[in-house]
Amino acid sequence: MGATALAGATWTACQAPESEGTAPAPGPSALGAPVRRYGERSPFEKVARGVRDSKTPEAASSRTPLDETYGIITPSALHFERHHAGVPDIDPSTHKLLIHGLVERSLLFSMDELKRLPSISRVHFVECSGNSGGEWSAKGAPTVQLSHGLASCSEWTGVPLRILLEEAGVKPEGKWILAEGDDACRMQRSVTLEKALEDGIVAYGQNGEALRPEQGYPLRLILPGWEGNTNVKWLRRVKVTQGPQYVKDETSKYTELMEDGQAWIFTFEMDAKSVITSPSGGHAISKPGFHEITGLAWSGRGKIMSVEVSTDGGASWTEADVQDPVYSRAFTRFRMPWKWDGGESVLLSRCTDESGYVQPSREELIAERGRYSAYHCNRIKGWRVAADGSVSNAEA
């Protein structure tokens, strides 16, 4: 994906090591730990989701530390959370999914039956449409976990929703579906039947094992590239309908208010977005010399085609390396080698997806959607590297 030219002059990757240690002499070693049934990370690792104090922690969110994850897969334990009435404790042996509404026959599926059906595994991001909401303001968030941490990416495994709908037999007048969860508030959303048939997945697997409870155990909807709230967790019911049901979370929430007082509704697709995760706000660069700039890009409209990086606040741009394989509607890792000269630098990234859409600046986004649309903020984000190596939000 495009050869990367090093910003600036020639650069020798190999430098002499700073200290030449000697190998330790062989001697007695303590015996390690025995085998175990379920692995845990090293006690030295402390990376965690970010949680803010809330009077209602059951209706709150936690954020993925994007700058402390590698590659494109978010560990299940670090996948962001957004719940509206807490995480239910569901016994999979009694959980059922009802398909009904404008269908030939209403069908109830047990988890065992769902797992017997043809399955599919796909890598997709899930992003809360409120992710980066604070970036509408002139002063954005200080870290990438706070600014972009309501997005994560997993390999999801489950049954294509199309199979379940076709087993029930959708009547010609069916054009939408309503998906409902089994949490305390029975969170629900309306989405188009077209999307459900195209690539909707009724998922029971995440990153090779069962979904985590906070990700919808034992069953959730995955609608690739569509705003997180439509990917209904703890899925218990899919109703085929003629039109949308105008439920609370698709009217009072998850709609975008324009400056003329009108609000966009059913804004399902997440626009292309990228962010540099390293170096990023809160980091400290130890010394001038080689550093890899890396980050993530994703789009609800398909694959990421290219990512450009600027180290001078947007005066010039260089195409970054995009890590293969690039999946549709999935996190895409980009990297660019960088030689920091020790001076102040403003780092930006901007991506283009396969629809040709280019990630906008904050000014471009506001020109289109005003200042108060709250959701779907995908502006270019900047990090300032100060001469002392500290990295902060470029607009702080």
Next chain:
Amino acid sequence: MQKPSATLAVALLVLGAHTLTAQTFGLGSEASAEEVEAWDITIGPEGRELPEGSGSAKEGAQVYEVRCKECHGDLGAGGDQAALVGKPEQLKQTPPIKTVGSFWPYATTLFDYTRRAMPFEEPGTLTSDQVYAVTAYVLFLNGIVGEEETMDRETLPKVVMPNRDGFVRDPRADR
């Protein structure tokens, strides 16, 4: 379960082409009308699914006092949780204020959400009469219905919310 994979392959080909009228995999059990009715709690904008029962703002004030006020404040003015009262003009304020009165397009949504999700710590514990009554009360606080007006499956869907026409479909789809 049907056996060989050839059957499955043919079935998948057909699946890809058009909607089937017969089941392919023979999995899933048919749900009875009673089962579906018990599960299907969503109230659409036409209100066809609304249950029996009724209530007025006058009765709703009592429900609100005990079950809602702690979080939503006196007269729906807001507290730890969202304000419920406002006017559409507030959508053009800086910053705008989105409330039931200023923003919500359908009164049926208020009934549906209150019934399924409120009170926050005890969702699903209000009777249908209580939900109708407290819905009427919040509509009354917003100046949308009268204090004595009864809300039920006939009257609630006829309520026209001030911001009913305030929503437009996502224009990004056309670009």
